[in-house]
Amino acid sequence: MIRAALLALWLPTAVLAEGEEIVSGLSQNRVAITANFDGSEILIYGAVKREAPAPAGAPLEVVITVEGPSTPLVIRRKERRAGIWVNTSAITVDAAPSFYAVATTGPVEKILSGTDDLRYKITLPHAIRAVGSASEAEGSEEFITALERIRSTDESYRLLENQVQLVEETLFRTDVVLPANLTEGDYKVRMFITRGGRVIDHMERVIGVRKAGLERTLYVMAHEQPFLYGLISLALAAVAGWAASAGFRLLRR
Structure with a gap:
């Protein structure tokens, strides 16, 4: 127990001993989904703060992830039997990101160790949490x-190797394009700096993605007042049908 406590105290000290910390920013921290929304581009930028010159040895590398809201889902395998496609097996995924992008200054396997990848769940296979029975776990990969x-x-999942620009091991930036079919929620942006594959420091920021305008009103009404939403939908359908019928009658004259 004492040994574990000493190790826990030593680990943060070991990280701070590197003397390198991230100072970062985003071009925007809110995205509004409107009727004409066709995607958005986020500029992620930052700098490495040091109290002393950069240490010699392994070069500094940067890894940036952008993760959308996670949802559970069931993945099924289909096979053709007797001329018909049928579900033969399935696994349950406890949480799969609706969007996930990994941008780096170099090949992931060269700048990030497997241990820290597993610890911080940086690459996509570690970001997806598959939880199920023992029979489901077998062959889940x-x-x-x-x-x-x-x-x-x-393009909901993207690996953007060599897409982070790093200047003199101090300033970094990258652009991540968010698609038009965004899921509403909080998008988590994480930034990591590494040396020799080991994470030295990391920082997290959040981008809020919300529906706006008429889309927001209809969304809230559909979820909070479904009866009223149904009545309005029927009324609009009736008006649209009447307008179409009247238009055809005018054209036939």
């Missing part, structure tokens, strides 16, 4: 890989 492939195709 194949399902997770399939999920990554599908969401990478529609």
Whole structure:
């Protein structure tokens, strides 16, 4: 017990002993989803604060992640049997990010150790939490890989290696494009600096993504007053049907 306590006290001291800390900012910390919203580009920038010259040895590297709200889901495998596609097996994913981007100054395997990757859950396989029975756990990697492939195709998941600009091991910046089909919620931005694969310091910021205007009103009404929302929808459908009918009658004259 004493040894574990001493180790816990030593670890923060070891990190601070590096003398390098992140000072960062975002071009915007709020994104409004409106009727004509077609995506947004976020500028993530920062600097490395030092009390002394940069240490010699392994170069400084930067890793930045942008993570959207996570939701549970079920991943199913389909197979063709007797000419029909049927579900044959499935696993339950406890939490999968709706959006996830990893931007780095270099190849991930060269600038980030597996230990710190697992500890901070930086790369996508560690960010997806698959929790289920023992039978589900067996072979779950194949399902997770399939999920990554599908969401990478529609650019919900992105690996942006060599996309972080680092100047003189002090100033860094990158641009991350958020797609048009954003899920409403808080998007977590994490910044890490590493040397020799080990995380020296990290910082977290949040981007709030919310519906705005008429979209927000309809969204709130649909969830908080579904009966009223249904009545208004029926009324609008009736008016639209009447208007279309009247228009056709005028055209036929």
